[in-house]
Amino acid sequence: MAGLDFKLLFLGILAISLGTTLWRAWTTWQAAGQLRQPPPGSVLVEGTTAPLGALRPATLSGNSCLWEAWSVEAWRAGSSMPNGRRGRWEVVESGASRDPFLLATPQGHRILVCPDPVDTRMLRARAWTGAALRPDGEPGLLAELTGGLLGRRYRYAERLVLPSQPLFALGIPAPAEPGDPPGLDGRLLPGAGGLLLGQEPPAEAAARAKRGVLRSLAMALVAQLFGLAVVLALVLGGPWVLFSAGVFGR
Numbered sequence: 001m002a003g004l005d006f007k008l009l010f011l012g013i014l015a016i017s018l019g020t021t022l023w024r025a026w027t028t029w030q031a032a033g034q035l036r037q038p039p040p041g042s043v044l045v046e047g048t049t050a051p052l053g054a055l056r057p058a059t060l061s062g063n064s065c066l067w068e069a070w071s072v073e074a075w076r077a078g079s080s081m082p083n084g085r086r087g088r089w090e091v092v093e094s095g096a097s098r099d100p101f102l103l104a105t106p107q108g109h110r111i112l113v114c115p116d117p118v119d120t121r122m123l124r125a126r127a128w129t130g131a132a133l134r135p136d137g138e139p140g141l142l143a144e145l146t147g148g149l150l151g152r153r154y155r156y157a158e159r160l161v162l163p164s165q166p167l168f169a170l171g172i173p174a175p176a177e178p179g180d181p182p183g184l185d186g187r188l189l190p191g192a193g194g195l196l197l198g199q200e201p202p203a204e205a206a207a208r209a210k211r212g213v214l215r216s217l218a219m220a221l222v223a224q225l226f227g228l229a230v231v232l233a234l235v236l237g238g239p240w241v242l243f244s245a246g247v248f249g250r
Contacts, residue, residue, distance in 0.1 A: 038170060042191055046168045046201075047105040049161060052112070052181065056097060060135055060158045061126075067115050067161040069096040069123070072133060075153050089155055092133070096120075101161065103169060109185040112176070113169055115161075115195050122198030123159040130154050161197065170196035 038044050055064040060072070071094035077087040098116040105111065128135070131153050161167060171188040180187075188195065 039191065041172060042170055043173050043188075044168060044170050045103060045105060045111055045188055046166075047103040047109075047111070049163055049165045049167050050102040050104055050110075051163050052099070052101050055163065056099065058158055058160055059095065060156050061160075063160060063162075065160040065162055066101040067097050067099065067118070068158060069118065069120050070094065070156070070158040073155040073157075074133075075155070103167060103188070110183055111169075112180060112184050112187045113171075113195070114187055114189050115197070117190055117194040119190075119194035119196040120159050122196060122200075123161075124199065125157045125159050127155065127157045130156065161199075165199060166201075168198050168201070 049066055051066055055066065056068070057063070058065050058068045059070050072092055073089040074092045075087055076090050096115075096118060100112050100114045103111045103113050133154060135154075135156055169188050170191070172191050174187040174189050176184040176186055
């Protein structure tokens with residue numbers, strides 16, 4: 001009975017993992033499609049970013065930016081997982097700024113971008129690891145070369161919008177409001193899923209996102225097939241079946 005319970009648990013974990021992968025792939029694919037054909041009521045604006053006021057220091061790296069989203073994950077050691085790892089990463093801190101910034105279009109329009117909330121799927125993330133809850137600014141050369149593997153306990157990720165940076169924004173257009181800075185041509189507000197931002201030309205961002213989806217699906221399929229092969233081998237008579245069947249060679 002214990003062996004059967006373990007196999008059912010293993011299959012359950014595989015199913016949850018596959019479902020999560022498929023959901024992320026589907027939502028990312030949808031976001032890529034919105035860049036090619038914006039939803040009704042939304043507009044895609046391309047331009048160059050500009051500050052509305054003072055720049056803010058990024059929470060993790062300390063770099064000056066207009067907007068940021070960040071997260072910190074901690075490594076939680078535990079019993080051996082089905083994927084062979086003895087532990088897992090767990091989000092312990094995350095956040096995003098809300099301050100608006102300007103987007104100047106090639107046609108000379110000045111749009112107030114209101115990033116609350118933001119859909120970050122098209123923004124490139126910078127990730128590194130370290131030994132403290134908060135990194136001490138920029139990762140050093142050794143951390144860059146090793147990925148922070150030496151003494152790592154925390155994993156950091158940040159997405160930044162920088163000044164004078166090419167940017168596209170997909171959102172809901174709205175007129176300027178009383179109290180807005182003079183010279184504005186309007187506002188761009190978040191849609192149902194947030195304001196979709198990206199630093200690449202929209203066509204390139206959509207193509208990159210779809211390539212990433214296909215790559216993730218292929219890797220997930222390989223992992224699922226391997227997991228099913230292991231479960232099948234255990235059901236049929238133990239791990240030796242994998243070797244006798246030629247899965248790991250003769």
